[in-house]
Amino acid sequence: MLHFCTASTNDMISFKELKQNLKKEHSSLPTRKVALLGDVATQFLAVSLKGMGYERKYNIDLFEAEFNQVERQVMDPTSDLHEFGADYTIVFQSTHKLLEKYSHTSPLDQIGLADERLDFVRMMCNTVKGRIIYYNYPEIEDTVFGSYATKVQSSFTFQLRKLNYELMKVAQENANFFICDIAGLQNKFGRNITFNSHIYISTEMVLSLDILPYVASRTLDIICALEGKFKKCLILDLDNTTWGGIVGDDGWENIQVGHGLGIGKAFTEFQQWVKNLKNRGIIIAVCSKNDEDKARAPFEKNPEMVLKIEDIAVFVANWNNKADNIRFIQSILNIGFDSMVFLDDNPFERNIVRENVPEVTVPELPEDPGEYLEYLYSLNLFETASYSNADAERTAQYQVESKRVSLMQSFTNEADFLKSLNMVSEVKGFDSFNTVRVAQLSQRSNQFNLRTVRYTEAEIEALESDEQYVNFSFTLADKFGDHGLICVIILKKLDASTLFVDTWFMSCRVLKRGMEDFTLSTIVNYAKEHGFQRIIGEYLPTAKNNMVADHFPKLGFSTIEGSEPLRFELEIGAHEDREFYIENK
Amino acid sequence: MEQTEILAKVQDIFRDVLDNDDIVLTPQTSADDVEDWDSLSHIQLIVAIEKAFKIKFTSKEILSWSNVSEMIGSISSKL
Numbered sequence: 001m002l003h004f005c006t007a008s009t010n011d012m013i014s015f016k017e018l019k020q021n022l023k024k025e026h027s028s029l030p031t032r033k034v035a036l037l038g039d040v041a042t043q044f045l046a047v048s049l050k051g052m053g054y055e056r057k058y059n060i061d062l063f064e065a066e067f068n069q070v071e072r073q074v075m076d077p078t079s080d081l082h083e084f085g086a087d088y089t090i091v092f093q094s095t096h097k098l099l100e101k102y103s104h105t106s107p108l109d110q111i112g113l114a115d116e117r118l119d120f121v122r123m124m125c126n127t128v129k130g131r132i133i134y135y136n137y138p139e140i141e142d143t144v145f146g147s148y149a150t151k152v153q154s155s156f157t158f159q160l161r162k163l164n165y166e167l168m169k170v171a172q173e174n175a176n177f178f179i180c181d182i183a184g185l186q187n188k189f190g191r192n193i194t195f196n197s198h199i200y201i202s203t204e205m206v207l208s209l210d211i212l213p214y215v216a217s218r219t220l221d222i223i224c225a226l227e228g229k230f231k232k233c234l235i236l237d238l239d240n241t242t243w244g245g246i247v248g249d250d251g252w253e254n255i256q257v258g259h260g261l262g263i264g265k266a267f268t269e270f271q272q273w274v275k276n277l278k279n280r281g282i283i284i285a286v287c288s289k290n291d292e293d294k295a296r297a298p299f300e301k302n303p304e305m306v307l308k309i310e311d312i313a314v315f316v317a318n319w320n321n322k323a324d325n326i327r328f329i330q331s332i333l334n335i336g337f338d339s340m341v342f343l344d345d346n347p348f349e350r351n352i353v354r355e356n357v358p359e360v361t362v363p364e365l366p367e368d369p370g371e372y373l374e375y376l377y378s379l380n381l382f383e384t385a386s387y388s389n390a391d392a393e394r395t396a397q398y399q400v401e402s403k404r405v406s407l408m409q410s411f412t413n414e415a416d417f418l419k420s421l422n423m424v425s426e427v428k429g430f431d432s433f434n435t436v437r438v439a440q441l442s443q444r445s446n447q448f449n450l451r452t453v454r455y456t457e458a459e460i461e462a463l464e465s466d467e468q469y470v471n472f473s474f475t476l477a478d479k480f481g482d483h484g485l486i487c488v489i490i491l492k493k494l495d496a497s498t499l500f501v502d503t504w505f506m507s508c509r510v511l512k513r514g515m516e517d518f519t520l521s522t523i524v525n526y527a528k529e530h531g532f533q534r535i536i537g538e539y540l541p542t543a544k545n546n547m548v549a550d551h552f553p554k555l556g557f558s559t560i561e562g563s564e565p566l567r568f569e570l571e572i573g574a575h576e577d578r579e580f581y582i583e584n585k
Numbered sequence: 586m587e588q589t590e591i592l593a594k595v596q597d598i599f600r601d602v603l604d605n606d607d608i609v610l611t612p613q614t615s616a617d618d619v620e621d622w623d624s625l626s627h628i629q630l631i632v633a634i635e636k637a638f639k640i641k642f643t644s645k646e647i648l649s650w651s652n653v654s655e656m657i658g659s660i661s662s663k664l
Contacts, residue, residue: 198642198644202648
């Protein structure tokens with residue numbers, strides 16, 4: 001967790017506190033193997049990463065390579081790095097060493113500096129197993145050419161910027177390669193903060209004690225996102241958070257937003273940021289103490305509002321306490337509290353929510369709304385490990401869910417309701433169209449996930465052609481709209497008669513639709529057609545998937561006594577489908 | 586600021602950074618006398634002292650001190 005303790009805009013946990021974390025009990029936390037390679041000394045970075053791992057509830061099992069061995073560790077297949085078998089390999093090649101290399105290069109060859117480094121990085125993508133987190137290059141402005149460097153391809157400035165740009169292309173080409181944007185951190189805080197000459201001169205370390213916690217935090221942001229821990233929803237207060245003033249007192253015409261009134265510009269830009277998050281796929285909800293009609297009026301009538309009513313997935317305006325309202329929002333969205341961020345200008349409301357729903361992230365907003373954005377930027381709340389166009393459609397899907405809930409209330413019989421939905425599912429294996437979506441859903445699904453095995457795009461691609469495996473993806477559409485891909489099954493052929501359910505996860509948006517029965521029927525049919533006699537399922541408990549602890553027994557599997565982890569078995573011959581109301585597309 | 590006052594403030598910084606309230610500094614104290622005062626924590630101490638006194642050491646000074654007295658000498662020359 002980030003620390004939000006005081007009203008100051010700079011309340012990141014300190015290096016000293018991170019160091020103290022090393023003395024705490026880590027052994028109960030899940031372990032991740034992390035290798036750290038640097039061409040400068042990395043002891044403080046190592047301390048920061050382990051300490052930050054503790055903050056994020058991971059025991060970081062760190063392999064710190066000898067200083068300045070990046071190339072050897074990567075290229076030698078018998079090196080300690082390859083022996084260690086890291087889940088994540090962090091590579092920190094510093095701008096200092098790059099400048100040193102540049103200075104040793106003949107002027108004629110300096111024009112190839114960036115390309116040479118990029119060749120190494122591409123090679124590394126192919127040799128290093130697991131994921132690579134690569135620190136990009138904060139700029140050292142050597143001013144040898146002054147601003148004219150931008151016209152000179154062999155200048156250090158030109159080569160450096162080219163390298164940072166081309167690294168993004170490497171990241172797009174390689175699914176296992178992730179950039180940690182420490183150049184962005186330097187843009188935010190300035191070189192005088194990120195670099196401390198004393199530390200560099202006496203220890204060969206290029207990151208200051210002030211910036212190390214941020215670097216570690218950004219690194220763990222990436223690891224957490226890849227592990228499926230990331231924010232999915234932003235909940236907004238309205239008065240003095242989303243706009244200036246009190247709509248109940250001032251009226252929808254007179255709230256401060258837009259370029260006319262008061263400090264409206266600050267709120268306009270804040271709303272633009274929220275809208276960009278919404279367009280990226282973050283769910284936006286409103287939680288306001290107001291009469292609902294008054295709270296809605298600016299969204300519906302005020303032309304200066306950037307956020308419109310259709311941007312809001314769940315709109316809650318009443319006089320109940322906000323902790324209860326956030327619980328209500330959670331019940332509609334069906335996502336974990338730990339994937340929610342709540343923004344409110346009022347310290348009292350923030351504390352109510354922190355005390356009652358501690359999993360929700362509640363940043364301490366600065367007092368001055370003009371400072372909201374720069375502060376929020378510094379927190380990097382919405383790190384992600386994937387992006388696809390489907391993300392952007394999510395808001396509409398949740399709005400449809402609200403409609404569906406009201407329709408259900410008009411039916412007394414569940415079967416009649418399900419029939420009335422006209423549900424259709426497309427069932428197929430993995431292909432070039434759905435690979436990204438399958439990988440992404442595997443990263444996102446926490447609750448309805450039997451074994452919580454996370455797959456990358458590259459791994460999904462490999463499964464497509466692996467004879468040992470049978471894969472199914474399911475979409476679901478009904479008369480209200482299309483949910484897209486919502487369920488994935490990966491079966492492993494244990495022998496000629498037995499299938500093992502390696503993976504079964506489903507989006508919680510489609511719970512209680514009979515999708516489980518439809519899915520089971522699909523795999524049972526497959527088993528019958530291919531002569532399999534039984535299906536074995538397994539449940540691996542996590543902090544979040546208790547919902548499916550009884551999944552297999554509920555579907556008619558019998559428990560295999562004494563199995564650890566718990567396994568279940570279904571005899572194909574004895575199985576009869578339960579009734580469901582979903583048709584094959 | 587009196588030397589003793591500086592010494593007391595520096596002692597507080599040592600206790601805080603090295604996370605050890607038992608540390609007692611005298612002018613003669615050197616790195617050998619304090620557990621955990623190694624080359625890495627030394628740099629943490631320098632950064633903390635610079636912040637607390639709002640001063641800036643030179644890189645040469647940092648490498649030159651052999652005991653607390655010399656460190657305090659550098660601090661007082663900048664106040």
